Amino acid sequence: MKRKILYLLLICAFAVAACGGGGGAPAIVRIGWGQGPDTLNIGAAWLASAYTIAELTYSSMYELNLDGTITPDLMTEVSTSDDGLVYTYTIREGVKFHDGEPLTASDVAFTYNLVMSHEDFPTLHSYTEYFASVEAPDDKTVVITLTESIPNIESKLIFLYILPEHIWKAHEGEDAATFENLEMIGSGPFKMLEYKPNEFIRLGANPDYYGGAAKVDEVIFQIFSTSDVMVQALKSGQVDMITGVPNTSVETLKQDKNIKVVSGAPLAPDLADIIFNVTDPENCPVDEGGLCTGHPALRDKIVRQALAHATDKQKIIDVILLGLGDPGIALIPSGLGEWFNSSIKDYEFDVEKANQMLEEAGYLDTDGDGVRELPDGSRPLTFRMNWPSSDTTAPRMAEILAETWGQIGVTLEMQAVESDALTAQCCPTLDFDIILWGWVADPDPNTLLIIPTTDQIPTGYNETGYSNPRYDELFAAQGVELDHQKRVEMVWEMQAIIHEDAPYIIPYYAYAIQAYRTDRFTGWLDNQPKVSLEDPSSLLAGEPVK
Amino acid sequence: MSRWQRLVRKAGWALFTILFVVILNFFLFRILPGDPARQGVRDPRLTPETVEAIRVRFGLDKPVINCIQTFSPLEFGDCGVNPLEAQFFIYVANLLRGDLGMSFYYNRPVGDILGERLWNTVLLIGAGQILAIFAGALFGLGAAWKARTSIDYSALIAGLVAWSVPTFWLGIILLFWGSNNGFPIGGKETPGMSSYPFMMRMNDFLHHLFLPTVTYTIVFMGEYLLIMRSSLLDVFAEDYILTAKAKGLNTFQILKDHALKNGMLPLVTIIAINLGYTVAGVIQIESVFSWPGLGGALYEAVTRRDFPMLQGGFLLIAVSVIAANFIADLTYAYLDPRVQVE
Numbered sequence: 001m002k003r004k005i006l007y008l009l010l011i012c013a014f015a016v017a018a019c020g021g022g023g024g025a026p027a028i029v030r031i032g033w034g035q036g037p038d039t040l041n042i043g044a045a046w047l048a049s050a051y052t053i054a055e056l057t058y059s060s061m062y063e064l065n066l067d068g069t070i071t072p073d074l075m076t077e078v079s080t081s082d083d084g085l086v087y088t089y090t091i092r093e094g095v096k097f098h099d100g101e102p103l104t105a106s107d108v109a110f111t112y113n114l115v116m117s118h119e120d121f122p123t124l125h126s127y128t129e130y131f132a133s134v135e136a137p138d139d140k141t142v143v144i145t146l147t148e149s150i151p152n153i154e155s156k157l158i159f160l161y162i163l164p165e166h167i168w169k170a171h172e173g174e175d176a177a178t179f180e181n182l183e184m185i186g187s188g189p190f191k192m193l194e195y196k197p198n199e200f201i202r203l204g205a206n207p208d209y210y211g212g213a214a215k216v217d218e219v220i221f222q223i224f225s226t227s228d229v230m231v232q233a234l235k236s237g238q239v240d241m242i243t244g245v246p247n248t249s250v251e252t253l254k255q256d257k258n259i260k261v262v263s264g265a266p267l268a269p270d271l272a273d274i275i276f277n278v279t280d281p282e283n284c285p286v287d288e289g290g291l292c293t294g295h296p297a298l299r300d301k302i303v304r305q306a307l308a309h310a311t312d313k314q315k316i317i318d319v320i321l322l323g324l325g326d327p328g329i330a331l332i333p334s335g336l337g338e339w340f341n342s343s344i345k346d347y348e349f350d351v352e353k354a355n356q357m358l359e360e361a362g363y364l365d366t367d368g369d370g371v372r373e374l375p376d377g378s379r380p381l382t383f384r385m386n387w388p389s390s391d392t393t394a395p396r397m398a399e400i401l402a403e404t405w406g407q408i409g410v411t412l413e414m415q416a417v418e419s420d421a422l423t424a425q426c427c428p429t430l431d432f433d434i435i436l437w438g439w440v441a442d443p444d445p446n447t448l449l450i451i452p453t454t455d456q457i458p459t460g461y462n463e464t465g466y467s468n469p470r471y472d473e474l475f476a477a478q479g480v481e482l483d484h485q486k487r488v489e490m491v492w493e494m495q496a497i498i499h500e501d502a503p504y505i506i507p508y509y510a511y512a513i514q515a516y517r518t519d520r521f522t523g524w525l526d527n528q529p530k531v532s533l534e535d536p537s538s539l540l541a542g543e544p545v546k
Numbered sequence: 547m548s549r550w551q552r553l554v555r556k557a558g559w560a561l562f563t564i565l566f567v568v569i570l571n572f573f574l575f576r577i578l579p580g581d582p583a584r585q586g587v588r589d590p591r592l593t594p595e596t597v598e599a600i601r602v603r604f605g606l607d608k609p610v611i612n613c614i615q616t617f618s619p620l621e622f623g624d625c626g627v628n629p630l631e632a633q634f635f636i637y638v639a640n641l642l643r644g645d646l647g648m649s650f651y652y653n654r655p656v657g658d659i660l661g662e663r664l665w666n667t668v669l670l671i672g673a674g675q676i677l678a679i680f681a682g683a684l685f686g687l688g689a690a691w692k693a694r695t696s697i698d699y700s701a702l703i704a705g706l707v708a709w710s711v712p713t714f715w716l717g718i719i720l721l722f723w724g725s726n727n728g729f730p731i732g733g734k735e736t737p738g739m740s741s742y743p744f745m746m747r748m749n750d751f752l753h754h755l756f757l758p759t760v761t762y763t764i765v766f767m768g769e770y771l772l773i774m775r776s777s778l779l780d781v782f783a784e785d786y787i788l789t790a791k792a793k794g795l796n797t798f799q800i801l802k803d804h805a806l807k808n809g810m811l812p813l814v815t816i817i818a819i820n821l822g823y824t825v826a827g828v829i830q831i832e833s834v835f836s837w838p839g840l841g842g843a844l845y846e847a848v849t850r851r852d853f854p855m856l857q858g859g860f861l862l863i864a865v866s867v868i869a870a871n872f873i874a875d876l877t878y879a880y881l882d883p884r885v886q887v888e
Contacts, residue, residue, distance in 0.1 A: 028738065030737070032732070038651055038652060038653065039652060039653035039654075046585055046587050046651075118599075119595055119596055119598075119599035120596065120599035120600045120602070122587070122589075122591075122592055122600060123589060123591045123592060125593075125596055126590075126592075126593060126596070127591075177603055178648060178653060180653060180654060194737070194738070194740060196838075197652060197654070197659070197838075198838045198842070198843070199734065199735070199737070199838050200733065200737035202737055220738060222732060222733060222737055223732075224732050225833040225834070225835075225836045226833055226834060228718075229721060229732060229835075230732075232721065232722060232725050232731060233725070233732055235725075236725040236726060236731070238725070238731060289619060390849070419580075419586045419849065420578070420579055420580025420581070420584075420586050420849075420851060421578075421579045423580065423581070423584065423586065423588065424579040424580060424581075424618075425579075437588075440589075441590070447590045447591065448590075450590055456590075459594045461588075461590050
């Protein structure tokens, strides 16, 4: 008995020493999220969550705001040469890395050169695609020379986080991609305190941050394997915010008076797509293993348009997203602001009209089995439809499509396929009829617009095998068009072409849904055009409830 | 054959099996469709040049083995390549040096990841198994001794229900109950406690361990209870139990000296098999409670086609299963002298 009391006393003594020291408990924000970063080395990273952490710990030349605009971060002035090839940047003075070393132009040049020379950086390398050389003539000047005059250098510089040369110098060779970078020294508003892979990441406010220190002391990202459990953690107060709310939990969370649910366009545009294999046999990438076994009817624009007319997008949104999404038009999501072509009138849901179109084009049901055949009667309109087995919503979408498409004499052979196997089947093999899939992309429309270009058939990104000279021409032209308004016009025309030719049906642009407890912290940026409570700007704005 | 000869022979077979697994593991994952240099990611930023550069970094540009360039898709290659330039022999050579390679996905040494995850899994399963074995054996014994009474029937029903209830469902139910009663529901520790004194961290860890352990215990206890009960009922029907009763031995002596030793045999088998396999992690429990165990790591590795992780992980499972069986063999010999005589 005496022993027990002694132990208890000891524990209490320790507890007092641990908690009672600082005077007032530290303000710790606990964020639940579904997937942690694969690595803290942003060069080697594949996942968006690695970029989320990089945004918080690093600085870059520009930052992407929650209203979609891009504003200066490290840079203060820029001048451009007349030919649009040389950019001379002046950077902010007095910026320090988390370890106290100053951040100078030579760190910037070092970082850009490191990324340029590392083709094996999975996602980061692409941002230096048009860089010819980067130099730092003095401590505050960075000169970037491009190979082509591109209009969107800012949107690339956002993601080129400035790494400290004094740390990365030792890893600039072959091991740059295998360096673990556990200290993650940067110059951003938060610094890395503790990282437990697949468990949590602990960040501390950087008191010397040039943009003003955060009002919270620590931010903890805790990883949950199951989203329903994450919701329960928020309800029971074990976390203060969750970055991904399952659509099915929205209603119950809204009833909790201490929880606020926020939904809207995601920061990284994303879209769902119904992919038709429209590959023309002469475009078949045989050298890359192309089989091009798509159903011939899908190469007919009329059939695709009829399928678009027979697609009830609103019902899909209501059933799958419980209403939390916008009907899709073309490859550019509505969340991309001015890039989104808002003038396109979508194919209205009209089964009768779809039937009439197929009838007129000669797709008749000659044998009376309820399924139409090709005009020459050789093959029924029976399409294979696949989706990645990890996608839990695709089976329901497939069901809805099968129902309305069935009413126009089309049948589907539906099967879920493991993602990697589906990739092997999809592109550039083009051994499918229809796939239900999706894309997540960058704030600049380029990454989405490149997909249906002819050049991307052999690389496997042009998943439909679509090829249109006019579209290719526009894509090349907008990529070097420095006049913003003209570029917007071209991007609009490209969307109109894709919508008209319908190699895709875009069923929806899903909303991002997040939630936070109102009884712990206040001030998160929850009223922005784009929803991202874990964005640096939002985490810098929040403060404990008094 | 002496006892030692038998032991050496068994160990020899175990080693042979492991060698077979080493070889099979390498080829099995390379036959799957999918490209580790893409990791199941579809992203226009990932250019074909980048994929090629990543392939070189991972060593996937080298032929799989002499005469075969790749398995998926199958491509034949040069038979005269230096074997030390072929992926298979590089893998074997590294393995002999104890090097499991770098995970393609996590960018960390596979040995480190497996070590961390194995330890987490062993803690969870160790606690759960011990409780399940004791509770299962005890209730099974009670049920068998009081056969065909209400005690037996309630134990039987409880055992059947526990055994057949879906693991994730039980986990979720306990999780909801626990989250409203102050138990943490995610992970194995509260983030940010690393600088706290040991006793507080231990207390925090035990709190995190509680719900997953209870789930594990209930599920496995059911199985052990049923097996223990039925095997003891068989033993009780034997003549020597009747003899023991006739000799006037008390209940405790009969159980201890005559029934339990024989009745334990099937239970030992099941425990050994379970122990071996559960090193792979109880993925349902791990995923409900976000427990950073081996099961989740291997699941992730499969979806990412992370070859080094898969090779290392499956080798670890194979070794555990084989080791558990080996130990079970030895335990048999101790529990049942008949095994030794043969």
